[in-house]
Amino acid sequence: MKVEPQGQSNILAITGTASSPSSAATLANTFAHASLDSRHQIIARAVAPLLAQARFDNTPNGRTRFDQLSQLRGGQDPTLSFSQSALGPTSPNGTPKWLVLLLAVVAGFTIGSGVALLMEFLNQRIREPEDFLKFYPMPVLARVPKLSRRQRRTDGEGALTMPPSVREAFRSLHVQLDEAPGSHRVIVLTSASSGDGKTSSALNLALALVAAGNRVILMDFDLRKPDLGRVLGLQSSRGLVSLLGSDRTLADVLLSAPRLPPLSVAPAGTGEGDVLLLGALARRLPSIMAEARELADYIVVDTPPLGEVSDALRVLPEADDVVIIARPGNTNRPSFELMRDLLERAGQSPFGLVLVGTTARGATPYYAYGTPATARGGARSPLARALSR
Secondary structure, eight states, rough: OEEEEEETTEEEEEEOOSSSSHHHHHHHHHHHHHHHHHHHHHHHHHHHHHHHHTTTOHHHHHHHHHHHHHHTTTTTSSOOOOOOOOOOOOOOOOHHHHHHHHHHHHHHHHHHHHHHHHHHHHHOOOOOHHHHHHHHHOEEEEEEEOOOOOOOOOSSSHTTTOOOHHHHHHHHHHHHHSSSOOOOOOOEESSSSSSSSHHHHHHHHHHHHTTTTOOOEEEEEEESSSOOHHHHOOOOOOOOOGTSEEEEOOOHHOOOEEEEEEEEEOOOOOOOTTGGEEEHHHHHHHHHHHHHHHHOEEEEEEOOOTOSSSGGGGTGGGGGGEEEEOOOSSHHHHHHHHHHHHHTTTTTTOSSEEEEOOOOOOOOOGTTTTTOOOHHHSSSHHHHHHHHO
């Protein structure tokens, strides 16, 4: 039921809502009559004592008052009366269901589009591989396919049992380094954001170089988050930081990777607060790198994300090449642009870009051609067996 005045008039409209026109009209009329009956009962109870008093007043005014009160007691309300009965509507009132459904679909699409645009505005990650080249044009050296959770194990054995397509990506990077003119012995890997796959890429590139018969030093210059020692399972208190204030040489801190004797690892060897020694270590870098060039054919240097901290800038003067690691869906766009600006101000042109975790456009068994089925199934790979002999 709904009762409301009609404009500025003294008419009250009573509207009933029901499942059928006749029920709606009956509901409105019944409510109107019941309301009047209730009003008459209230007036009759209020008039009764006044009527008893006026009965004994024989003056002209008293008789007039008695007549008026008698009419009120009889049920005649001078302020409220029934005007006309409600009539049933000829068609349902309100918005049609089809229009409600259409408006709901339009509203849902509008809200969904707005949320999607808002998320696009707030999401600062670069999702498409092609977008990296829009922000920073450079050659794409390799595309490392996306791996399953089991394949992304971050231990040394996991690196040795990478799928053939991953090993092929880093073999391709090695070939490009060999074929490019000039010296390409000191290779610095950096990224814009943490989680881009920089450390695993450094390890896989070192493995590709070792598999080609090269002497390789894998150097961890990430003093803030040194992961190479943990990934390879190396236990030693020695590292690059221990070269400060001592007569030790680089050869004293090099460790052989487990089951990979041709690969020498120079861990960061840092503890809490040792990042403050970064400047002092940077001043020793020329002599450290000179010794590394005598001990190895290639030096692969893992550095912190340049888009987040500037540590990698201290290594650039000693680098022959800088390789950028990026992961679609993870790399932060402002960090990527900051890394670009820092490299340009340092006068450093990257050798190229390695995209990690890209979706393969077409699976092919060619990468596994000539690889034993046991290696493809997760057992020790030919590379692991050859290097452990």
